Amino acid sequence: MLDQSRRGPTNEGGYVVQLNREALIQAWRVMTTIRRFEERVQDEFSKGHIPGFVHLYAGQEASAVGVCTELGPHDYIASTHRGHGHSIAKGCDVTGMMAELFGKQDGLCAGKGGSMHIADLDRGMLGANGIVGGGPPLVVGAALTAKTLGTGTVAVSFTGDGGSNQGTTFEAMNLAVVLQLPAIFIFENNGYGEYTGASYAVGSRDIAGRAAGFGLPAVKVSGDDFFAVHEAAREAVERARAGGGPSVIEVDTCRFYGHHSGDAQLYRGKDEVKGLREDRDCLKHFRRRVTEAGLLDHAELDAVEAEVAGLIERAVAMAQAADIPAPEALLTDVYVSY
Amino acid sequence: MLDQSRRGPTNEGGYVVQLNREALIQAWRVMTTIRRFEERVQDEFSKGHIPGFVHLYAGQEASAVGVCTELGPHDYIASTHRGHGHSIAKGCDVTGMMAELFGKQDGLCAGKGGSMHIADLDRGMLGANGIVGGGPPLVVGAALTAKTLGTGTVAVSFTGDGGSNQGTTFEAMNLAVVLQLPAIFIFENNGYGEYTGASYAVGSRDIAGRAAGFGLPAVKVSGDDFFAVHEAAREAVERARAGGGPSVIEVDTCRFYGHHSGDAQLYRGKDEVKGLREDRDCLKHFRRRVTEAGLLDHAELDAVEAEVAGLIERAVAMAQAADIPAPEALLTDVYVSY
Amino acid sequence: MTVKTIRQALHEALEQEMRRDPRVVVIGEDVSGGAGTGGGRDAAGGVLGVTKGLIKEFGEARVIDTPITESAIMGAAAGAAVTGLRPVAELMFSDFLGVCFDQIFNQAAKFRYMFGGKARTPLVIRTMIGAGRSAAAQHSQSPYHIFTSVPGLKVVVPSNAYDAKGLLIQAIRDDDPVVFCEHKLMYDLKTEVPDEAYVIPFGEANVVRDGDDVTVVALARMVHYAAEAAETLAAEGIECEIIDPRTTSPLDEDTILESVERTGRLVVVDEATPRCGMATDIAALVADRAFQFLKAPVRRVTAPHTPVPFAPSLEKLYIPDPERIAAAVRAVYGYGR
Amino acid sequence: MTVKTIRQALHEALEQEMRRDPRVVVIGEDVSGGAGTGGGRDAAGGVLGVTKGLIKEFGEARVIDTPITESAIMGAAAGAAVTGLRPVAELMFSDFLGVCFDQIFNQAAKFRYMFGGKARTPLVIRTMIGAGRSAAAQHSQSPYHIFTSVPGLKVVVPSNAYDAKGLLIQAIRDDDPVVFCEHKLMYDLKTEVPDEAYVIPFGEANVVRDGDDVTVVALARMVHYAAEAAETLAAEGIECEIIDPRTTSPLDEDTILESVERTGRLVVVDEATPRCGMATDIAALVADRAFQFLKAPVRRVTAPHTPVPFAPSLEKLYIPDPERIAAAVRAVYGYGR
Ligand SMILES: Cc1ncc(C[n+]2csc(CCOP(=O)(O)OP(=O)(O)O)c2C)c(N)n1
Ligand SMILES: Cc1ncc(C[n+]2csc(CCOP(=O)(O)OP(=O)(O)O)c2C)c(N)n1
Ligand SMILES: [Mg+2]
């Protein structure tokens, strides 16, 4: 459940201050943590310290944090292959995440899952997913649990523009509508599915419009603006908790790195990323908004950044120092009992 | 290609006479053939002469015929488990179909497919389908062939209200839009998917509205009215042939029998079928329209019915007389070469 | 103790477990039926009536009718299972696995391992298998070999009502995802079934008939055909030991191996297709671990490498029958004598 | 005749067949890449570059980028194949079969049989298999056993560039649906590959190494590990005959059986999971048809019955290696001596 004390006095009006100071600082801390985490992962990956594939979330922070700010520990989310940001926003331990990426025993999944399968059910994180469109049906299930057991919780799926074209995603939306479940489908439209433009792969004008046809409220917001995402999420979550059924939010966002670390990004326009980092950085945008509105000052924000830098530093150190899984681990955890 | 000579003089205006006498008589012949075929299949099935499951199309004739009247031999259709009507409308041999249902060697599929897999590629009939939602992706493929080879043909999928909720169907619509293919998706909404109401299973207000969100023209027409279906099909087919891309038509129709022969139909309202047969019989409706408009007279229509009765009679006789498949047939036709 | 059909046994298992545990829900297409119709709910109770009546006692919150949307059904069941429910999801025909397999084999089956042992996925997927109803190529398959090959899944293939009830209750109480295969021709098959709830542990084969000449491992409906063949063969002086594994994953390897150690001869009977199937799985097991006891080639009696034909005359040839089983046993029995 | 990588060999096969036959099209996700982007087309050419450059010569009409929509891709390819094209569809990772399997196994594979022999479905599905890239549980599987078990499908598992080109050309010219499995760790593997087009018939195994002591049947990447093991073993005086089936459906049974008739000993090496897999399929074949020649148990060296772990340290243990293969061969060789 959302801790109401985190709400600012409503009479102040305007959505910017729907969140009080503590909540704003927390949002900044989480967004910054994601950004630094991803920058460091990129760095460690290029040094060859991280095996496999990593898909970085940098640039999309306002989406994960804007939404998860409205979620409590017992609410669920399901993520994608690009899951680091969602995991951090949902409260997964950053050190355990880093250790997981390094394939270590102390990893959140004991080193067995890696970047594409990071999960922490105790934190309501149902898992990153290697299958595009794998998450939405799972979220329908988490929402079904909430409705059946009357827990009052909600379930949120994060899906990309590419994943919005997958049959499983469409089915999940329809089933959530039919059963009127507390499910929320977030579509993070970062303009690309791998190396293909969303404008090509999404046949309809946009994702929200197509979703609206399924019979659920669907809005489109700018992912550059934490507050716009948060406000849309707040409405959707309230509706879901109140038994008002599922919603869709399309978040117009952008990714600062390639599809995966190492992607040559031939599909990008000239200086595209440079431009995005200048004009569409949701962290810069957040800093400007809260400082101009006099809600927080630069010193406070900088202090948080410093804190976070230390946290990431320690996480990497611990991940590097951690042991690799014991050989026996290969054969365990396939079944509860067999 | 559509034989233009079948068109009525355009200056007569009004869609009723978009078809000339010959075309109208042919439409009547085909609709009547489907009705009599299904009535007889029901009869033979209850006598235990037909093995397996049969799903009857009676009541929905105007949909198959209204659409297929616009198609030529080289256009393709894909059907469902309820495929007899579509097959007859697309020109499949009724005797071969009956023999197939009886599991005989002379059957359209040599007795290997049965009711749920009736197909005749030479007639552009890509097959009934035992998998709900199996057809739409196949139609995208047939439309892709048409576009790639520039054949000028179109491909049409017939799907039910239940099948409209299947992920494969949604994916097919999006891909057809993305590739701008000459594909037409017909949704025959007969109110039920098996024993569940479409009003429950289709989360959105209607199927056409949901489809429109995918970015293609979608209309809803009454399946009681052959002319309404035909007119919508004419527009969609012309658009597709002209390179205008895919369309959707939702046909509001009804089935006179159960989901399958032998269905107790506990889900039906009291006297529901009786009412449907009285008020929503597309054959009665057609007869009234063409006679009142003075386009055809009762005698002509009766004569066709008599003809058709004889045709069905002969089909059953031949099916009964036909040989069962030779034992060797069990192992043939798995591969072209192996 | 009363005589019940497999249908009744399955219904009873569901009913008793739903009473016992409020987290158990049934979800699928027409599991009640009649939603949004003039006729009202419970119009179906599953296409073969197994879940009929459950909605009256447990309501729509726990007997959940869905659209035709298998990926969402299986995904919802998997997602519900890891978040606190114990769903019994129905995949009407196992042939439909193709439209929802990802949620079964990449999601539900792998959660526990991928998440480092943190997940529990108490999910049961009830699904229909089997040829013999002239249901043709897409409604007659028995793809339990596909499920069996997936690490993380358990697979049940009951052959009688007693086993069906005990195995389904075990499946529901089990903390791992279980695919429960019901043969469409066996729902009316009767045996004595206790009225109270009981479980049959997975991985424990049932020795249906004792014999010292030839070991016959048979699955699901084939158990009955093997028994018929055994009768004929007994008259000829050939004693078959018939083993019904009951679950293919886990598989009771010991019971099979011990039997072959005695008989030295093995025939595996499987209604499914021959390549990479349960028959090859069991034959390979024995060719490795009981080789020194083998006195004859390991014969497999299976369907041919073809889709299931529609025509009853062909379908009859497709399905292994007592005659073919007996012939295989005779060949194996006579080998080297 | 020049030395080429598997990637180059596959590219050449596609290029030459597309030149030869205008009905051949390539369809899939990012087969060209860059559609609807500022960077423009051919930005990818498949995630591993096999189709890179094709769009330049053949254009968007024949190198078709799609959304992420595997069911529609496979269905479109199947529907195009029965209506006149010869599509080469890409299923990026074979692990994704779960979201599109119906169109492969119930539609494409069964058309011909269900329609009484009237359909031809000249469809090729190129897909990636294999562990070893720390790609974890959903991007490292080798489910060719699932495809092999489906009547109506043909399945190719090449182990080198020469075979890859000849088998892909055969697949494209073949009138049946073919699943073509490419191991993600072998794209840069080089061999001599003729510049002109040539075909390698399906169902003809390649005897990679002659030997009279033990027959080793190995698939895809395992062929190379088996060869390594054979070197070690030769030094010990054990001569392995290594057989690479190249296609698992059809399977060249004769070459395997004839070899075992000579050696009397068999080890099957398969990177895939152990239950109902190709290793059990081949072991069962031999336990039936070459029993009288068998002098030792048939050993299978496979991955364990677990999902593929992420950690490199665990993944290394997951994949069969030359040491495990050598140990199995020694055991089989030493048996009964
Ligand atoms: C079923 C499936 N198809 C294809 C892929 C390969 N793949 C991984 S990520 C990706 C692009 C996803 O795009 P989008 O949904 O927009 O997410 P983003 O990467 O932009 O965050 C693709 C095609 C996959 N993992 N699963
Ligand atoms: C994938 C799949 N799921 C379920 C079924 C079982 N089934 C056969 S027909 C049918 C109902 C289809 O309803 P609709 O699409 O409205 O077609 P109608 O029967 O009304 O013509 C169902 C659920 C199936 N054949 N395939
Ligand atoms: Mg994207």
Ligand SMILES: [Mg+2]
């Ligand atoms: Mg319907």
